[in-house]
Amino acid sequence: MLIVADENIPLLDAFFGDIGEIRRVTGRTLSRDQVEDADILLVRSVTPVGPGLLEGTRVKFVGTTTIGTDHVDLDWLEQQGIAFAAAPGCNASSVAEYVLSVLSLFAERQGRDDWSSLSVGIVGVGNVGGTLARVLDRLGFEVRLCDPPRQDAEPESDEAFVSLAEALECDVVTLHTPLTRTGAHATHHMISSAELAALRPNQLLINSGRGEVIDNQALKHRLEQADAPLAALDVWEGEPRIDPELVALTWLATPHIAGYSLEGKVQGTEMIYQALSQFLGLPVRKKAGQFLPEPAMSKVSFTSNAAEDAAIRIALRACYDPRQDDARLRLAMTGAPEEWGMAFDQLRRDYPVRRECSSLKVQLKGSSKSLQDSFKAIGFKLKI
Ligand SMILES: NC(=O)c1ccc[n+]([C@@H]2O[C@H](COP(=O)([O-])OP(=O)(O)OC[C@H]3O[C@@H](n4cnc5c(N)ncnc54)[C@H](O)[C@@H]3O)[C@@H](O)[C@H]2O)c1
Numbered sequence: 463m464l465i466v467a468d469e470n471i472p473l474l475d476a477f478f479g480d481i482g483e484i485r486r487v488t489g490r491t492l493s494r495d496q497v498e499d500a501d502i503l504l505v506r507s508v509t510p511v512g513p514g515l516l517e518g519t520r521v522k523f524v525g526t527t528t529i530g531t532d533h534v535d536l537d538w539l540e541q542q543g544i545a546f547a548a549a550p551g552c553n554a555s556s557v558a559e560y561v562l563s564v565l566s567l568f569a570e571r572q573g574r575d576d577w578s579s580l581s582v583g584i585v586g587v588g589n590v591g592g593t594l595a596r597v598l599d600r601l602g603f604e605v606r607l608c609d610p611p612r613q614d615a616e617p618e619s620d621e622a623f624v625s626l627a628e629a630l631e632c633d634v635v636t637l638h639t640p641l642t643r644t645g646a647h648a649t650h651h652m653i654s655s656a657e658l659a660a661l662r663p664n665q666l667l668i669n670s671g672r673g674e675v676i677d678n679q680a681l682k683h684r685l686e687q688a689d690a691p692l693a694a695l696d697v698w699e700g701e702p703r704i705d706p707e708l709v710a711l712t713w714l715a716t717p718h719i720a721g722y723s724l725e726g727k728v729q730g731t732e733m734i735y736q737a738l739s740q741f742l743g744l745p746v747r748k749k750a751g752q753f754l755p756e757p758a759m760s761k762v763s764f765t766s767n768a769a770e771d772a773a774i775r776i777a778l779r780a781c782y783d784p785r786q787d788d789a790r791l792r793l794a795m796t797g798a799p800e801e802w803g804m805a806f807d808q809l810r811r812d813y814p815v816r817r818e819c820s821s822l823k824v825q826l827k828g829s830s831k832s833l834q835d836s837f838k839a840i841g842f843k844l845k846i
C-alpha cells in the first residue's frame with residue numbers, strides 16, 4: 463500500500479510505517495502525478511484536495527491532520543466514494559494558549575493590573591472558541607459568545623449567544639470560525655469595512671481562524687486610520703504570499719502557527735492514524751502520548767511574594783510568547799519580495815518545538831486558592 467504524505471506531518475514513520483510504504487511530498491506543490499499511484503493521501507492545510515489532484519487516481523482515503531477542512535472538496539470526495547478524515551480539536555488548546563498569551567500582552571500594553579477586566583467577544587464557539595471560552599470564564603473574564611449557526615441549531619442551549627455587532631463591542635474580539643463561502647452564515651469576508659468601522663482604538667481584533675474571514679484590504683485601510691484598533695493576525699489572505707503592508711500595520715503578526723504546539727501536531731497525526739486504522743480494519747496500537755518527549759522546561763516555582771497576574775504572565779509566556787514568532791515573521795519580510803512566500807512557509811516548516819501549558823508543572827508556595835484555580839483553568843499542572 464502506498465501512502466503519499468506531506469513531509470511536514472510529524473511522526474509519519476512512527477504512526478504509519480507498518481501500514482504501508484510512505485512517499486514524502488511537499489504539500490504546497492503536490493501534483494497529480496505524485497499521487498497517481500497512491501492508495502492513501504495524508505495532507506496538511508496547504509494542499510487543495512479535489513478533482514484537480516485526485517481525478518483518475520486510485521486514492522481511496524484522504525486524511526488531513528488539521529482542524530480546518532476548507533482546502534478539501536468534501537462533496538466531491540463523497541461523490542467519488544473516497545473516505546475522508548480530519549482532526550477536529552487536535553490543536554484547540556494550542557490556539558487557546560496563543561490567544562491567552564496575546565491577551566496578557568494586550569492587558570499589559572493597556573496598563574491593566576487585572577487582565578480579567580478585559581471583555582472578550584468570541585466569534586465561532588466550536589472546539590477552539592469553546593475551549594477558550596471555558597478558560598476565560600474560569601479566569602473571571604466577561605465573555606460574549608457569537609455563533610449564529612449554533613444559535614439556530616440549539617435554540618434550547620444554556621449558552622447566551624450574542625450578535626456579531628454585540629461581540630464587536632468587547633475590548634477584544636477573537637475570530638474562531640471556519641472559512642465558508644456559501645450558506646446563511648458564510649464567513650468569507652465576514653469582517654469587512656462596516657464591521658471594522660465599529661472598532662475603536664482601545665480594542666483588539668485577533669484572527670487565528672482563516673485569513674479570508676477578514677477582508678484584508680479593508681483591514682489595511684482601517685489600520686491606516688488615526689483611530690484604528692489594534693490587530694493580532696495569525697492567518698492571512700493569500701498565504702503564503704501575504705501582504706507586507708498589512709504585516710507592518712499589524713500589532714502582532716505570526717505565520718499561521720497558533721495551532722503549532724507539539725501536542726497539537728502530534729494529536730493531529732494520531733487522529734488520522736486512528737481514522738485510517740479504522741478504515742483499514744486494523745487495530746489501534748499507538749498513542750500520541752508515547753511519542754511526546756520530556757519538555758525542555760518542566761517546572762517553574764513561585765513564592766508567596768508573586769503577584770497573581772505577574773505569575774500567570776510569566777508561566778504563560780514561558781510556554782508561548784507570540785512576540786518571538788512576530789519578530790521572525792517581520793525579519794523574513796525584509797528579504798527579497800519574490801522570496802516572501804517561501805520565507806513564510808519556511809518559518810512554518812522549521813517551527814521550533816513549542817509545548818503546551820499542560821507540559822509545565824507550576825510550584826506555588828503559600829499561594830491563594832484563587833491563584834491555584836487560575837493556573838488550573840489554563841491547564842498547568844499544579845505542585846503545591
Ligand atoms: N491558526 C491556526 O493555527 C488554527 C488552528 C486550528 C484551527 N484553525 C481554524 O479555526 C477554525 C475553527 O476551529 P474549531 O476547531 O473551533 O472549529 P469548529 O468547527 O469546532 O467550530 C467552528 C464554530 O464556528 C461557528 N461558525 C460558523 N460560521 C459562523 C459565523 N458566520 N459566525 C460565527 N460563528 C460561526 C460554527 O457554528 C462552529 O461552532 C478552523 O476551521 C480552522 O480554520 C486555525
Ligand SMILES: O=C(O)[C@H](O)[C@H](O)COP(=O)(O)O
Binds near residue numbers: 470508718719720
Ligand atoms: O486547521 C488547522 O488545524 C490549523 O490551521 C493548522 O495548524 C494548519 O497547519 P498546516 O496544516 O497549514 O501546517
